[in-house]
Amino acid sequence: MSRLEKNVPLRRSSQNLKTSTTKTQSLRSKKWREQMLAYIFLTPSLLLFGTFLFYPLIKSVYLSLYLTDPRGRVALFVGLNNFVELVTNEKFFQSLIVTLSFTLLTVPTAIFLALLLAALTHNKIRGMKLFQFVFSLPLIIATGTGSVIWTMLYHPTSGMLNYVLTLVGLQPIHWLTDPAWALVAVAIMTIWMDLGFKYILLLGGLKGVSEEIYDSAKIDGSNPKRTFFHITLPMISPTLFFVGIVSVIQAFQTFGQIDVLTKGGPMYKTEVIVFNIYNDAFVNFQFGSGSAQALVLFAIILILTIIQFRFAERKVHYQ
Template sequence: MKQKKKTRRQNFFKGIMFLLPSIILFSLFLFYPMIKTFYLSFFLTDMAGTPTVFVGLDNYIQLYTSDIFRKSFISTFLFVLYIVPSSIIIALFLAVLANEKLKGVGLFRTMYSSTMGISVAAGSIFWMYLFNPSMGLLNEALGVIGIDSIGWLTDPDWALIAISLTTIWMNIGFTFLILLGGLQSIDQSLYENANIEGAGYFRKLFQITVPMLSPTLFFVLVVTIINAFQTFGQIDILTKGGPQYETNLIVYSIYREAFVNRQFGPASAQAVVLFVIILIMTAIQFKFAERKVHYQ
């Protein structure tokens, strides 16, 4: 009995030693910043971010009563609603096409996944030229069919849509590759049996492909939603949160409050709120969406 306890203790300490590098890294770059952010959310700070006055829940109450934060909250959810279904549907469509055994399909796979190799800055600059009100390709195309030019990045009605289009384009490469990998892992004997039974293309798609791909789709859904809530780069480059705060998503609002206004307390409160939103959204997905997942 004593020998078993000694062996168990030794195995425990061995496991801790193997995990120690990861524990240290997570503590330095994840747990400490998280705890520090939660702590700062109850204070006002000086320009250097040092806590000066304890204000309790006042920072959170101000968020609740702030029209700007309320607009950021609504814009963030609209943004997520725009890009998540669109990114997944388009990437799934491209992945199904690229999974067909056709001559030269490798070229299309490279094209569809190419956005993965483009940085957010380069992609944003590319779309900035497309959105240019006077010489942008999009407005020139609209002019050809007789539609007036649109102020993609300056019109409050279109700015969030423009950012969403940019983000969808940037996300497609990653989502496409993950879905294509999922498609290629499906057992081909299922399709062979379906062919013997005379099943058509769409019947195989909805009764074999989508159910077998459901674990990959679930993973993509969770990751895409989290990434959508954390979108920052293209907003900073293209709109700076404008016009009229229409693209001032919560992440950009946190950045502006902390590093432009130097108000680290209210910014920390916003960060905590964003963390809770992402946590709740992820929990909802695991609670309800995972029920539809079919694991082989």
């Protein structure tokens, strides 16, 4: 074998190596261009998140370490003292208890009513579109507008609710000024306001269940009650799980209806934690204390969300 013939495999190997190297570089260059293009498309969203989410969060952490003067300017570094004072602040714990009570009053009730209405109206029966439209209407009403409407309904003398109570022989209720009824009144208004959003989500979940599953259940002799609890609920459990998490977060962030209906009264019976933060930060200009409370609220919501994912997600049936 000649020397030229011996060098042929070496040349082929060298050419294959160069081809492989070129392809690798081309793939890396293509991947780099795709990543840069992705970052370019994400830039507007990142700017919005940075402006309205990340910067306020970092600013809250910064302010929580300081005391501020009556004009809201940073005055003195106190470290974690703002957080330590929350432990002995009875008003903060009272607002936290009010928030938990408000959550327990609104979240389960709203989900139950939305699920009930969705189950009654998801069938393809003539006229159901009208009911679906009516039950979805609260979604388009702003919190301030809804609060004004319910303020008139709760009026002690000219309100419709007390008028109905007098018709059935009951005494009128001072809905927004009675400490025993104020939180319940705000909860009723909140349930009505949130009903449209939850109803639409659960109705969509019910419509996503295949009719073939119901037909198979009928053939097997399953009654409507058994079908609902053993087939429908497991099939819409992802939607229920999502609605539950969002509802808890919304309940802990409630502010608008409290501000319009009761201003946290009477006797602080409706002063939820967000309203307490608002008073400390924007009324009393104690931005340090308000920021500390906001971070504690963030931690509480985060912990509750993790707990829900840790335990409630076990019962979620993903198709």
